[in-house]
Amino acid sequence: MSSNSDNFWLISVPGEKTPQDSWEKVSKTIAPYASVFKFSIPNLKVGTLDHLFGLSDDLAKTDTFIESVTRKVAQYFSEVLEHEKDKLAENLMANNADCFTYVTNFEWDHAKYPPKQALKSIAETISKQVSQIENDLKSKSTAYNSIKQSLTALQKKQTGSLLTRNLGDIIKKEDFVLNSEYLQTLIVIISKSSQDEWFANYETLCEYVVPRSSKKLFEDGEQVMVNVTMFQKVVDTFKIKCRDRKYMVRDFQYDENTISKDNEQLKTLEQNKKDKFGPLVRWLKINFSESFMAWIHIKALRVFVETVLRYGLPVNFQAMIIKPQKKNAKKLREIFDNMYSHLSASSDLSKKELSSAMEIPGLMSNTDYYPYVYYSLNLDFLENNRY
Numbered sequence: 001m002s003s004n005s006d007n008f009w010l011i012s013v014p015g016e017k018t019p020q021d022s023w024e025k026v027s028k029t030i031a032p033y034a035s036v037f038k039f040s041i042p043n044l045k046v047g048t049l050d051h052l053f054g055l056s057d058d059l060a061k062t063d064t065f066i067e068s069v070t071r072k073v074a075q076y077f078s079e080v081l082e083h084e085k086d087k088l089a090e091n092l093m094a095n096n097a098d099c100f101t102y103v104t105n106f107e108w109d110h111a112k113y114p115p116k117q118a119l120k121s122i123a124e125t126i127s128k129q130v131s132q133i134e135n136d137l138k139s140k141s142t143a144y145n146s147i148k149q150s151l152t153a154l155q156k157k158q159t160g161s162l163l164t165r166n167l168g169d170i171i172k173k174e175d176f177v178l179n180s181e182y183l184q185t186l187i188v189i190i191s192k193s194s195q196d197e198w199f200a201n202y203e204t205l206c207e208y209v210v211p212r213s214s215k216k217l218f219e220d221g222e223q224v225m226v227n228v229t230m231f232q233k234v235v236d237t238f239k240i241k242c243r244d245r246k247y248m249v250r251d252f253q254y255d256e257n258t259i260s261k262d263n264e265q266l267k268t269l270e271q272n273k274k275d276k277f278g279p280l281v282r283w284l285k286i287n288f289s290e291s292f293m294a295w296i297h298i299k300a301l302r303v304f305v306e307t308v309l310r311y312g313l314p315v316n317f318q319a320m321i322i323k324p325q326k327k328n329a330k331k332l333r334e335i336f337d338n339m340y341s342h343l344s345a346s347s348d349l350s351k352k353e354l355s356s357a358m359e360i361p362g363l364m365s366n367t368d369y370y371p372y373v374y375y376s377l378n379l380d381f382l383e384n385n386r387y
Contacts, residue, residue, distance in 0.1 A: 006380035008103070008321055009332075010039060010299055012307045012373035013340060015316035022318040030335055033328040037104040039319040041300050042115040044122075046315065052305050055120055059302045062127050066298055069134045070291040074381040076141055077284040080277070091285050092381050094292045099379045103296060104321055113297060123301055126294045133287045140283060144276050151269040154262070162189045162223045163248055168259035170218045170225075176254045177229050183210065185229045187250040188242060192222045198247070202226075205241040208234045225250075299375060306373045310343070321377070336372060343371040 016022050027036045046052070078088050094102035108115065113122045157166040167187065176185040190198050195216070203209050213229035230238055239249050300319075307317045324332050337344075 006378055008323055008377040008379060010303060010319070010321055010375045010377045011336075012303050012317050012319045014311045014343070015318060019316065019318040023320070026318070026320065026339070029339065030322070030332060033325055033332050033335070035323040035325075037321040037323075039103075039106055039300070039303070039321050040108065041304050041319050042108045042110070043315070044115050044301075044304050045118055046308055046313070047119060049309075051120065052309055055123065056302070056305050056309065058120075059123060059298060059305060062123055063295070063298050063302060065127070066130045066291065066295040069130050069137075070288065070295050071381060073133070073137060073284060073288045073291055076137065077281075077288060080144070080280060080284065089382055091281070092288055092292075093285070094289045094296075099292060099381070102293070103377070103379065106296060106300070106321075108300065109293070109297065119301060119305065123298065126298055130291055130294050133291050136283075136287070140280060144273075144280055147269060147272050147276060151266075151273055154266050154269060157262075158266070162218065162220050162225050163250070166262060167225075167250070167252055168262055171254065173254065173256070175215075175217055175227050178254060182231055183229055184232045184235055185213075185227055185254075186235065186238070187217075187252045188226050188228060189248040189250060190224050190226060191246075192219065192224050194245075194247070195224055197245075198226065202228055205245075206230075206234050206237045209238065299377065302375060303373055310373055317373075319373075333370075336370070340371040 013022050013026060016025065023038060030036060047055075074088075074092055077091065078085055081088055081091075092099065097105070113125065117125075154166075157164075158169060159165060171187075177183045188198075199214065202214050203211055208231040210229040214226050216224060216226055218225040228238075242249050303319050307319070308315060311317055322332070
């Protein structure tokens, strides 16, 4: 469920004598129940009615696609910020303004999308732009996630149970008998409650255990790590005896080169992640803005096309953004239905004709039909990123 505080109505009503007359009429009537803002759409190239019918259906799909990409960028931005998710909102900007400000002060980008171009051409330009953003997001997220996952796997080895964690950072060279032809040092994990029993009995678990060779190396919660040295020929027997007493022998051999490599790999991955983080955050910030602005331009195209299909030519309408006050949405619907009931298809068409009209792309493409052009606009990009 989306937050009501971020749900807006994007509507278009037919002009009275002028669009300004419609604006003044609507804004005055609904002022007690909502905030209202002009949504300025330039004089776009209408084209033929056939083209508008086809384009209306295409724009609906493009709208869904671009919103999806925009939300993917926001979602991944949240994942990248990790423990700084509280900074997400301040980074989700559109043309250096927050989303609300951008939408309620919307200005068509004439440089990117010249109004004299065909509507289909403008829609295709926007769609290609966002498709590239989606492709770049996939490649950048794959590369960054690979580093992040490798680093997480290594970091997990540095923590957790003594039975599984990397021991290189908690043991020392002097804890082992190294390069001996006859002796071998084992690492054993015992329960904290078994310490006294271990130190009283480990020398007698089997023959050829070096006396006083065991000492406590590390304690973690209820687990204790100890070492013990014996002749190599009894290692297998000693392991069996340990298993019988629920002592866990770690399969571990001290190797300075391996420990050094693990530490270097960890440092390298930490640095790689740090190096990638800054540029990725900048890319996400820039391309959230680009994708969001593209989405609002597609919304503008949809409003324009649907308006022409509904109200006809010459083009005379006023588009606006409406922010219903809490619990006033139903009242607003009643006001608009009363103001524009004369536009309702149901007042002019029989049920059979209305059913047929509903199948015409663009003419009545919304699940809930209203006598005025209406699209919902959800500006909540934080909803799924709150913890």
